[in-house]
Amino acid sequence: MTFDPQQLGQPKQELAALLKELRKRAGLTGDRLARRCHMSQSKVSRIENGKVRPSLLDLEGILRAIAAPPEVIEEVVALARLANTEWHNLRSLRRRGLEKKQSELAALESSATEFRFFLLSMITGLLSTPEYIRASLAHSPADVTKTIARKLERQEVLCDTTKRFTFLLTEQAVRWPLLPPAAMALQIDRLASLNHLANVRLGVIPIAGHKPMVPMDTFTVYDNTLVTVENTTGVVFLRDPRDIGMHVDLFATLEDYALFGEEARALLTSWSDECLP
Missing domain, CATH: 3.30.870.10 (Endonuclease Chain A)
Incomplete structure (x- = not known):
């Protein structure tokens, strides 16, 4: 993933959209994902709508809950780093x-x-x-x-x-x-x-x-x-x-x-x- 300072506002929304898509691919509702991650359903919703920036611990829990493959984990981690910049x-x-x-x-x-x-x-x-x-x-x-x-x-x-x-x-x-x-x-x-x-x-x-x-x-x-x-x-x-x-x-x-x-x-x-x- 290339680093373009002028686009640093975009990865936060890209990360939110990707997490939502991955959750749907895994066949999970927001409520089921929340229970697996031990977080509230409202927090999952705010993360997926780009209103809350997920911590690394949040991301680890979500990726584990959806059994994400290594290449997806790498993409999510890269986006998360840019979303925090x-x-x-x-x-x-x-x-x-x-x-x-x-x-x-x-x-x-x-x-x-x-x-x-x-x-x-x-x-x-x-x-x-x-x-x-x-x-x-x-x-x-x-x-x-x-x-x-x-x-x-x-x-x-x-x-x-x-x-x-x-x-x-x-x-x-x-x-x-x-x-x-x-x-x-x-x-x-x-x-x-x-x-x-x-x-x-x-x-x-x-x-x-x-x-x-x-x-x-x-x-x-x-x-x-x-x-x-x-x-x-x-x-x-x-x-x-x-x-x-x-x-x-x-x-x-x-x-x-x-x-x-x-x-x-x-x-x-x-x-x-x-x-x-």
Whole structure:
């Protein structure tokens, strides 16, 4: 099955239709299938109508109940993976208004309790100074005043002690000169100060040393239930447990490369000092 980002909304309905067809081929009513799978008939109906995204456990139960052959299982699993993936391209985000994306992110941050951020090439809005946020949006053709304000409002979530944040920043992300030297020094100082928050764990990954794992993207893991992966053209949302597990494992490896606590603050202070003549 080929991967076409522009068609990522379709597999959810394709999966629902295929499961319904397979159930009928097996000669089962929705009620009989539900009893075999130990789930409610209404849930089976919602799955077959595309209103509920089935979990892997749901799929395993359904496929076992209809005695699906290996080739059918492979097709269903492939569709399920795509059904748990969404693509939001930057052009459509800009058309809708970038401040709406900020509202969606705020909703995610409100509902989740554990966050893992890996920042490959730049600093995320939650950690940014107003000057850094403004510079990061400088090339947007739209008015970004509301977006800047919304990004700054979102930073309040860092003070919510019921939530836990781990940020991993590469040296490139910290030191990329998006701002003039004095402003960059202030941005780096902000990172060092945030490391004092009890519910924030901020690590920096220096370039020096041997690091055999090479990360390719910026990504965020929310509560082990959702991963967002960012690139130049947009954002991919991953809900498949296999994709989430892969990113959790990658994050753990990258944590081993990072410096935390006093070591991180000392390194950040030295990078801040180097910004100034």
